[in-house]
Amino acid sequence: MGKEEISTTKYLIHAQINANGIVEKPDVVGAIFGQTEGLLSNDLDLRELQKTGRIGRIKVNINSKAGRSKGEIIIPSSLDRVETAILAASLETINRVGPCEAYIQVFKVEDVRAVKRRKVVERAKELYKGMMDEVTPESLKMIEEVKEAMRVHEITDYGDEKLPAGPNVTSSDAILVVEGRADVLNLLRYGVKNAIAVEGVSVPKTVAELTKNKTVTAFLDGDRGGDLILKELLQVGEVDYVTRAPRGKEVEDLSKDEVMIALRDKIPVEQICHDIVKPEKPENKGGDKINVLKGILNDLEGSGNAEIFDDALNILKEVKVENLYDELKKVERNAYAVVFDGVISQRLIDIAKDKGLKQLVAVRMSEVVKKPSPVKVITK
Numbered sequence: 293m294g295k296e297e298i299s300t301t302k303y304l305i306h307a308q309i310n311a312n313g314i315v316e317k318p319d320v321v322g323a324i325f326g327q328t329e330g331l332l333s334n335d336l337d338l339r340e341l342q343k344t345g346r347i348g349r350i351k352v353n354i355n356s357k358a359g360r361s362k363g364e365i366i367i368p369s370s371l372d373r374v375e376t377a378i379l380a381a382s383l384e385t386i387n388r389v390g391p392c393e394a395y396i397q398v399f400k401v402e403d404v405r406a407v408k409r410r411k412v413v414e415r416a417k418e419l420y421k422g423m424m425d426e427v428t429p430e431s432l433k434m435i436e437e438v439k440e441a442m443r444v445h446e447i448t449d450y451g452d453e454k455l456p457a458g459p460n461v462t463s464s465d466a467i468l469v470v471e472g473r474a475d476v477l478n479l480l481r482y483g484v485k486n487a488i489a490v491e492g493v494s495v496p497k498t499v500a501e502l503t504k505n506k507t508v509t510a511f512l513d514g515d516r517g518g519d520l521i522l523k524e525l526l527q528v529g530e531v532d533y534v535t536r537a538p539r540g541k542e543v544e545d546l547s548k549d550e551v552m553i554a555l556r557d558k559i560p561v562e563q564i565c566h567d568i569v570k571p572e573k574p575e576n577k578g579g580d581k582i583n584v585l586k587g588i589l590n591d592l593e594g595s596g597n598a599e600i601f602d603d604a605l606n607i608l609k610e611v612k613v614e615n616l617y618d619e620l621k622k623v624e625r626n627a628y629a630v631v632f633d634g635v636i637s638q639r640l641i642d643i644a645k646d647k648g649l650k651q652l653v654a655v656r657m658s659e660v661v662k663k664p665s666p667v668k669v670i671t672k
Contacts (some may be wrong), residue, residue, distance in 0.1 A: 301368040301370055302376070303371075305366065305380045306399055306401070307398045311362075311394040312360060314356045314360075314361055319389050320354060321388040322352050324365070327388070328385070357454035369411060395398075406541045446480050451500065455490070456649035456662070465507060466509070469491075469510050470487050471491075471517065491619070502667060509558050511534070513537050515542070518536060533559065585631055585653045586672075593655065598630060601627070603626070616634075616640070621643060625648050627648070628649065635656055636652050644667045650667065653671075
């Protein structure tokens with residue numbers, strides 16, 4: 293294949309040939325021209341195509357062994373995809389080479405440009421890596437300084453209280469509510485431009501009003517301050533989702549991966565509402581606890597769901613009732629109560645007893661349940 297052919301070639305047709313006898317390259321080339329002649333339109337006549345340079349020189353590698361010949365045919369094509377496919381298919385009509393029976397099968401049509409593109413990408417990666425290797429700590433520091441300046445430039449003041457906010461808070465349908473200015477800046481660093489800060493434990497009126505018209509995710513620090521802000525947000529605003537920095541960390545310190553994981557793992561506010569109810573009953577002893585559990589049962593009725601709680605009535609897990617038995621088998625020993633929209637069976641009492649649970653709360657109890665048991669059974 294000459295240099296000119298390589299530069300204009302779009303596709304390479306690869307075919308395998310098997311012949312019952314000894315044949316050589318000129319025989320194969322002759323059979324290709326001879327037996328495809330007149331088969332296709334004049335536009336796709338092989339001799340014409342080769343004269344005009346639309347197909348390249350046919351390359352044949354063939355070996356003979358034990359009275360049989362086997363080899364590969366490669367035909368360069370600068371035709372379009374459809375014409376190349378028709379040409380390739382026509383090769384399979386050849387059934388003789390010289391005096392011998394022969395069989396040709398096309399096993400691939402290679403897109404030369406795709407191969408070139410792959411090479412370009414690989415080389416670009418190498419060049420980019422070389423460029424990055426040359427970036428000195430000093431220049432990296434400069435880059436960071438410029439980025440920091442840009443982030444500070446992007447931050448805006450929102451509302452009468454001039455709260456720190458990303459530039460997209462007004463235009464975005466969804467917003468993040470965070471604690472302080474440093475949190476907004478850190479999120480801007482990772483391209484998150486729809487955060488607004490409450491700047492303190494009390495939630496400003498501006499934020500409370502803003503939450504009524506947006507999809508709101510509270511993204512708070514993993515400490516007691518975050519708990520307090522969340523509690524007030526739920527009282528004065530409308531929150532849809534909640535996510536937290538890892539326990540003991542603050543949003544302003546998180547890496548990009550930690551921010552993205554926290555946003556991905558946000559949970560609907562309904563799932564944490566029972567946690568927020570909890571502080572109202574600090575001790576939750578005896579009858580108080582039972583009343584709270586009965587209240588939860590009222591909320592669950594008709595949902596087909598079950599909730600597992602610890603001793604402080606923090607929700608440990610929410611599952612469908614049909615999966616409750618399997619979940620209880622896996623539950624840790626710190627589970628205290630189960631509330632579910634269903635019927636208490638002997639099987640459930642046995643697993644609850646085995647896991648050290650104290651309360652089973654449900655709509656009703658099956659008649660086959662035998663008592664006594666250390667598990668307290670509560671029904672409507």
